[in-house]
Amino acid sequence: MSGQEVLFEYLLRLGDNALILGHRLSEWCGHSPALEEDLALSNVALDLIGQTQLWLNLAGEIEGKGRDADKLAYLRDARDFRNLLLVEQPNGNFAATMARQFHFDAWHYLLLRELTGSKDARIAEIAAKGLKEVTYHLERSRDWILRLGDGTEESHRRMQAAIDDLWMYTGEMFESDEVDQAMMREGIGPDLASLHEPWLGLMRSTAEEATLTLPQPGWAQRGGKRGMHSEHLGYILADLQFLQRAYPNATW
Template identity: 65%
Template sequence: MAEGALFEFLCRMGDNTLVLGHRVSEWCGHAPVLEEDIALANTALDLIGQTQMWLGLAGEVEGKGRSADDLAMLRDAWDFRNVLLAEQPNGDFGQTMMRQFLFDAWHVEMLAALTRSSDARIAAIAAKAVKEAAYHVERSGDTVIGLGDGTTESHRRMQAALDLLWPYVGEMFLPDAVDAAMAEAGVAPDPASLRPAFDARIGAVMAAATLTIPEDDFAHKGGKSGFRHSEHLGHMLTEMQWLQRAYPGASW
């Protein structure tokens, strides 16, 4: 297996948690109630902690002396390998929680499969992260149900969020050459193999939330390959990376 493919794969895992973690952290101090503010901040913290492990290993595998911080703060949009779903803007609280649930439902299956990776370093990170992801999906799923099966207004907003974000679901399951190399080496599962468990969970939650899953399975893609991110990523990085760009090497 080419080391280049392993590096790509690790960047995908780490960039997903980094970009979504940063997005979720944007809520800090702005959430509708204090409990949700704390919950969102803690979720972001878990995701950033996982990023440290994934990008740390990516830098080690790459062998060019780049740290997790270098990869996070000094790459530009075209070098990011997160799925498009992760970089979508927060919108309202309902849209944020819908994005979180769709991601968590994929993440928990992916991490569970990675605990059986042929690469012991990846299995160790996954075993740590899957406990956190299991907790996240419980909360995001409950919130989607609570708001979907809530008031007329909350139901309307959650259905709008699902309709908006559904076209970003497919990319998480579309295999490419990097995925094929990982599956071949037993490092990671074929992402398509995670779809049945994802669909079962999503189906049950959306039914309980009285929300309708769109019939059209059209999928935007280009995030995890880096071929074409949405315009939102660049704006997010401008803010996230500002300090290191303006004052290279700054630390405290």
């Protein structure tokens, strides 16, 4: 892969994580346990979709084939998506959604914080913008881990089950492949492994305060970054892309 191709791949990963998680959260709209949560989930979704536009527009510009954020979001197939497996996992119950969010937010926060120092000024600028938003996402998702973990017997059981189920999707966040390594060499992206300790530290202190138990390290699911997805992504795309596929170039 040429330097530009690697950069394109890297930007797709950043953009696709935000896009797919933003879409998942938008599925809650009108279904949340309380009006305040409905608003909050939609607001977080909105931030993520806004970040998606910034990342994917830049990706399209780097690619130089005339694709913008909309074309990249609506007209690629599942194998061309580069998001982590974690973000495409189903919403499940509210505890599962918030556990998925907390695992991602903590990583996202650490990653964006590193990217604000990227040698690529365009990446640093988008990261600085996103970091402010993600800070609030993280505060909120952490609050929910505490409230549900250290809540009723039922909420504790559900939160513990959610963390147990999602844990195997978190390993992928800290593994570098040749794209990550190339970005690291050029000072564009961080060493993903270096995010693991601070991430784990926040997981541990939060779990302890929430009376939850972190799963033992074990086998990790991986593949999202290379386009190998779970069956869930196809269903997401069927929903997300329907309009543009059925009525190409439709606008309003």
